[in-house]
Amino acid sequence: MAALEKLEGFNMLNSILLRISLLALSIVLIASFATSAQACPELIEADCMGGTAWFGLRHDGAVVGQGQTATLICDSAVLSVEFMFVVNGNPNVTIPSMVAGDEIHVALLDADGNLMTSASTALPTDIFDGWLEFVFPADFVVPAGLYQFAAYTTVERQCAMRFAYGDVTDCYDGGNRIASLNGLEGPWGWSDGNDIPFRLHLSENLVAHENLAWGAIKGLYR
Secondary structure: OHHHHHHHHHHHHHHHHHHHHHHHHHHHHHHHHHHHHHHOOOEEEEOOOEEEEEEEEOOOOOEEEEEEEEEEOOOEEEEEEEEEEEEOOOOEOOEOEOOOOOEEEEEEEEOOOOEEEEEEEEOOOOOEEEEEEEEOOOOOEEOOEEEEEEEEOOOOOEEEEEEEOOOOOOOOOOOOEEEEOEHHHOOOEEEOOOOOOEEEEEEEOOHHHHHHHHHHHHHHHO
8 A cells, every 4th residue: 555655646746747847848938939029020111201203104104113122030921011102193294193993012022033922902092192001811921031022003094102212211221122114024123222111011930839839738738
């Protein structure tokens, strides 16, 4: 009987020690998760203003696109990007102004210009001056690296996009303004030392961390 009680006590002690070890492991993993989340930004932005650049059909037949490159330091889900547009309702030279309902598109390109995905939104009003958000497909995850966010339209009208101009033109170190005279088809040229105001919304791809920290550990307790 004494031997049996000793064995039961030993098993109970082992069970307690195992639970303590698992708890300590979960704390370490959660701390690692938090540190990783802090290191990976959920918002990359450049808010420099100053001027406006032509966007859409131009009087010489060019179809002007504008955009920005950005550097992602972590594998991330790309949620959306915002750019600033100005629509005053007046024709520019002979080209009419864009109107409510006209669609603007943003293509997400890799560093080599290959199309990865795209998003679209429509102008909300005939007169507009502010941020437009372009929401990408859900769970679109890309590895860390340099990406191009290229805005363009296929309607035969024009408006303008805000861009850095004047004293402060290079307000984002991780990328540059890009532009095309042939819409999405390009080629898209880089403008060193010049940026477009943008807001890039990201979410770190934490699926692997989450499964380890919660799924595996909770399974050990069942």
